[in-house]
Amino acid sequence: MKVSIPLKDIMIAPGKRFDPAEYTEQDVIIRIKKLYGVIVEVMDIVVDGGMAHIEFRDATPEKHKEAMEKFRKGIEEAQKDQPAKALNLFKEVLAVIPENFDTRRNMAKAYLELNNIGKAKKIFQEVLQLNPADHGAAVSLGNIYARNENNLDVAAFYYDLCLQHHPDDAMLTCNYAALMLVERRISEGGSTIQAAIKGGNMPNSYYGLALLYRMAGEDDASKSVLETMFVRIPQQTLPREYAGIYAEAKNLYSKLSKEKKH
Numbered sequence: 001m002k003v004s005i006p007l008k009d010i011m012i013a014p015g016k017r018f019d020p021a022e023y024t025e026q027d028v029i030i031r032i033k034k035l036y037g038v039i040v041e042v043m044d045i046v047v048d049g050g051m052a053h054i055e056f057r058d059a060t061p062e063k064h065k066e067a068m069e070k071f072r073k074g075i076e077e078a079q080k081d082q083p084a085k086a087l088n089l090f091k092e093v094l095a096v097i098p099e100n101f102d103t104r105r106n107m108a109k110a111y112l113e114l115n116n117i118g119k120a121k122k123i124f125q126e127v128l129q130l131n132p133a134d135h136g137a138a139v140s141l142g143n144i145y146a147r148n149e150n151n152l153d154v155a156a157f158y159y160d161l162c163l164q165h166h167p168d169d170a171m172l173t174c175n176y177a178a179l180m181l182v183e184r185r186i187s188e189g190g191s192t193i194q195a196a197i198k199g200g201n202m203p204n205s206y207y208g209l210a211l212l213y214r215m216a217g218e219d220d221a222s223k224s225v226l227e228t229m230f231v232r233i234p235q236q237t238l239p240r241e242y243a244g245i246y247a248e249a250k251n252l253y254s255k256l257s258k259e260k261k262h
Contacts, residue, residue: 001099002055009132010035010052014125014145015157020050028052035129043099054130056099067096071103078106083113101127105136112140117148128161138162203233203242207249219256226253 007028010018012035020028025047032045032052046053059067074089090107093100108123121144127137138158146155206229213222226249235246 001058002053003099003130005052005054005130005132007047007050007052011125011128011132014121014141015154036126056097059096063096067093067100071100071106074103074106074110078110078113081113083110086110087114099130101131101134104130105134105140108137108140112144117144120144132161133165135162135165138165203229203238203245203249206233207245207252210249210252214252214256219259223253223256223260226256 007020008017010032012018012031018031023031028047029045032054036043043057044055046055058064070089071093074086074093077083077086077089087107087110090103090110093103094107097103104123104127108120108127111117111120111123121141124137124141124144127134128141131137138161142155142158142162144155145151145158206225210222210225210229213219213225229249230253235243238246
C-alpha cells in the first residue's frame with residue numbers, strides 16, 4: 001500500500017503542522033520516521049515535490065486475510081461493549097497491517113471506552129499522520145480536547161481540519177459552533193450553526209442557534225428558532241439519544257415565554 005501526504009499536512013504535535021521550508025529532504029525523512037515510531041520498520045519514505053510518499057511492505061495474502069478476520073471480530077467485540085477484547089484483536093491486526101486506518105481508529109475508540117484518554121489521543125493522531133483527511137480521527141480529537149481537556153484552541157484546530165475535508169458534516173459543524181459559543185465568538189458561531197442547519201435537521205443545531213440569540217440578547221429570535229425546530233423536528237421522530245437536548249430546548253422556550261410575559 002502506498003499513501004502520499006502533503007508535507008504541510010504532517011503534524012508534529014497536537015494542533016501544530018510540520019513546516020518543511022527549513023529542512024533538506026533527508027531531514028524531512030528523519031523527522032517523519034521519528035513521528036511514526038515503530039511503524040517505520042515496515043515502510044519506505046520518499047520526499048518529492050512537497051509530498052511525502054510512504055509505501056508499506058505488504059503482508060502475504062494469507063496473513064492479510066487472517067488479520068482482516070481478526071478486525072471483523074474486534075468490531076463485533078466492540079459492538080458487544082467488550083473494548084478490552086476488541087483492543088487485543090486490533091493490536092494483532094496492526095502487527096500485520098500497521099497502515100490500516102480503520103483498525104487504528106477503532107483501537108483509539110476502544111481506548112476511549114476504557115477511559116484511557118492519553119492512548120486514544122496518541123492513536124487518533126497516528127491516524128491523521130497517515131491520513132490527514134480522516135474524518136473520525138479529527139472529530140474525535142476535537143471532542144477530546146474540547147470536552148476532556150478544555151483546550152479550545154487545539155479542539156478548534158481539529159474541527160477546522162475536518163471541515164476542510166468534510167464541509168457538509170452537520171454534526172461536526174454543530175460541535176464547532178458550540179465551541180465558538182463557549183469562546184463567545186458569537187458572529188462566527190451563528191454562521192457555523194446556520195450551515196449546520198442547512199446540512200441536516202438536528203435539534204443540536206437549532207438549540208445552539210437559539211442559545212446564541214439568547215446570549216446576544218435577541219430573545220424573540222431565540223424563541224422563533226425553537227418554534228421552527230418544534231415544527232420541523234417533532235420529538236417523536238427522533239432517536240432517544242436526542243431526548244436530553246430536546247428537553248433543554250423546551251426548558252429554554254418555557255423560560256423565554258415566561259420572561260416575555262413580565
